[in-house]
Amino acid sequence: MSKTDIIDEFNNGDKQKAISAAVAEVDAHPHDYHPYAVLSAMLINMRDYDQAAELLDKALGLFHEQPELRYNWGLLAYQQGEYKDALARLLPITGPDTKKSLRGDANYMVALSYQGLEEPLRALAFAMTAHDLNPQAEDATILTANLLMASGAFAEAKRMLQPLVKHGSGQVLVAYGMVLGALGEDGSKYLDAAKDADPDAYKRARELLAFMNEQHKDAAGDTDGK
Numbered sequence: 001m002s003k004t005d006i007i008d009e010f011n012n013g014d015k016q017k018a019i020s021a022a023v024a025e026v027d028a029h030p031h032d033y034h035p036y037a038v039l040s041a042m043l044i045n046m047r048d049y050d051q052a053a054e055l056l057d058k059a060l061g062l063f064h065e066q067p068e069l070r071y072n073w074g075l076l077a078y079q080q081g082e083y084k085d086a087l088a089r090l091l092p093i094t095g096p097d098t099k100k101s102l103r104g105d106a107n108y109m110v111a112l113s114y115q116g117l118e119e120p121l122r123a124l125a126f127a128m129t130a131h132d133l134n135p136q137a138e139d140a141t142i143l144t145a146n147l148l149m150a151s152g153a154f155a156e157a158k159r160m161l162q163p164l165v166k167h168g169s170g171q172v173l174v175a176y177g178m179v180l181g182a183l184g185e186d187g188s189k190y191l192d193a194a195k196d197a198d199p200d201a202y203k204r205a206r207e208l209l210a211f212m213n214e215q216h217k218d219a220a221g222d223t224d225g226k
Contacts, residue, residue, distance in 0.1 A: 138171065
């Protein structure tokens with residue numbers, strides 16, 4: 001099976017069959033880093049962290065500092081809640097020497113790691129870089145918008161989300177409805193449109209929107225009282 005076939009099988013078919021094929025590729029091409037990167041990513045996705053760590057230790061010994069392997073190494077740390085280790089592994093591949101697509105992914109994971117460490121300003125800086133590297137990446141856009149909203153920059157979050165609203169992604173619609181609510185505008189139609197696509201996110205958004213509306217009314221009442 002080709003690399004593309006293995007990934008397609010993993011994403012859409014038999015995961016164990018795909019992993020077996022990836023193991024065979026590692027054995028058949030021990031001096032090529034690509035099979036190691038594919039297999040380690042699959043193992044991390046399956047939460048087989050011990051096997052992933054063992055494989056990546058071997059791979060990085062063979063292909064020292066290889067960026068894709070290092071990215072998976074950082075992803076492994078992040079998935080286990082080891083945010084400081086994730087940063088140590090990922091930060092070296094966030095610079096211009098790394099190819100653009102991987103650099104965007106690395107900046108996104110660094111942002112998530114800083115968010116996990118409750119350092120929102122650093123998280124925002126790296127999330128914005130990830131967004132700038134790939135403005136059509138929904139995950140980076142949503143993360144950046146959420147961090148902007150958390151800092152009170154609602155208008156900027158709205159501007160960032162607007163280009164993606166037309167695609168109708170549930171998570172984008174939820175975030176956009178939320179930011180409109182935070183601005184005192186009616187975001188209900190976007191939240192309603194997201195209901196079928198992401199019911200859990202929709203429910204959380206409606207609850208938070210109701211809370212923000214109450215806060216908005218209270219603030220307006222205080223102003224009127226003055």
